[in-house]
Amino acid sequence: MPNFPNIILYAIPFFILAMALELYVTTRAQLKHVKGYEVKDAFASIAMGLGNVFLGFASKAIVLLVFFWIYDNYRLFEIPIVWWSFVLLFFADDFSYYWFHRISHECRLFWASHVVHHSSQHYNLSTALRQTWSGGFYTFIFWLWLPLLGFHPAMIMLQMSISLLYQFWIHTEAIDKMPRWFEAIFNTPSHHRVHHGSNPIYLDRNHAGILIIWDRLFGTFQPELKEEKVTYGLVKNIKTFNPIKIAFIEWIYMFRDALSGRKTLKDRFLYLIKPPGWKHDGTGKISDDLRQEWLNSKN
Ligand SMILES: [Zn+2]
Numbered sequence: 666m667p668n669f670p671n672i673i674l675y676a677i678p679f680f681i682l683a684m685a686l687e688l689y690v691t692t693r694a695q696l697k698h699v700k701g702y703e704v705k706d707a708f709a710s711i712a713m714g715l716g717n718v719f720l721g722f723a724s725k726a727i728v729l730l731v732f733f734w735i736y737d738n739y740r741l742f743e744i745p746i747v748w749w750s751f752v753l754l755f756f757a758d759d760f761s762y763y764w765f766h767r768i769s770h771e772c773r774l775f776w777a778s779h780v781v782h783h784s785s786q787h788y789n790l791s792t793a794l795r796q797t798w799s800g801g802f803y804t805f806i807f808w809l810w811l812p813l814l815g816f817h818p819a820m821i822m823l824q825m826s827i828s829l830l831y832q833f834w835i836h837t838e839a840i841d842k843m844p845r846w847f848e849a850i851f852n853t854p855s856h857h858r859v860h861h862g863s864n865p866i867y868l869d870r871n872h873a874g875i876l877i878i879w880d881r882l883f884g885t886f887q888p889e890l891k892e893e894k895v896t897y898g899l900v901k902n903i904k905t906f907n908p909i910k911i912a913f914i915e916w917i918y919m920f921r922d923a924l925s926g927r928k929t930l931k932d933r934f935l936y937l938i939k940p941p942g943w944k945h946d947g948t949g950k951i952s953d954d955l956r957q958e959w960l961n962s963k964n
């Protein structure tokens with residue numbers, strides 16, 4: 666089997682250099698509008714990133730095992746590892762990423778692990794490192810159709826890492842807008858700032874990995890508005906810098922909602938399936954409700 670290196674590890678020195686550069690650039694007078702870094706917040710993000718890489722050794726072993734089991738026993742086509750299969754894989758992976766990411770916002774079982782990435786109220790390159798500790802063990806299900814088609818598991822893992830690396834540089838306020846053609850096709854700092862916003866108009870928008878075209882195609886695209894400055898973080902912020910709490914608090918909240926009180930078995934189950942904010946008694950508000958309320962208040 667081809668041996669593709671774990672490119673995330675090689676990128677760590679580059680992450681550190683880029684954060685230093687961003688810190689230098691944004692603390693200069695010209696970029697006063699930028700909130701920049703808060704020491705405790707940045708260190709919490711870096712701790713989440715290190716934990717993610719460390720746990721990644723275990724989760725990636727499981728993912729490879731499952732990918733190879735499907736690839737070896739059930740693959741539909743013989744896809745060679747050549748330039749054109751990487752082109753196909755680029756689109757297939759990015760499409761998978763879009764749906765993984767969208768469901769991660771619209772289903773609480775996946776939100777429980779993804780919420781980590783949105784738990785900072787700051788937005789800078791360190792926010793990109795604020796990665797889940799639990800997601801790696803089950804969110805790979807969105808990519809299972811790729812080894813089934815016949816893409817080699819090592820290729821898929823490499824492309825998933827390339828996608829993650831791409832998304833590092835877009836976590837910044839230091840870049841306003843890229844050229845128009847670039848904003849039209851690719852995920853950018855501007856598009857992804859929207860994704861990290863808790864403003865009702867920005868909730869659950871721009872789920873793209875590398876290509877923003879999926880959001881335009883599937884109706885979840887929202888441009889960054891000059892008159893609506895992004896408020897970063899969650900609708901209800903978790904207010905902690907403790908990495909263990911950041912990693913697991915939403916799991917606890919979710920199971921508490923599912924298991925506590927008197928409710929039907931179906932309602933308990935729905936707490937794992939429905940979007941964050943949903944309540945079985947109808948009093949909950951999900952992103953669509955908050956957006957509609959905001960839009961109504963504007964008219
Ligand atoms: Zn997200």
Ligand SMILES: [Zn+2]
Binds near residue numbers: 782793836861
């Ligand atoms: Zn992000």
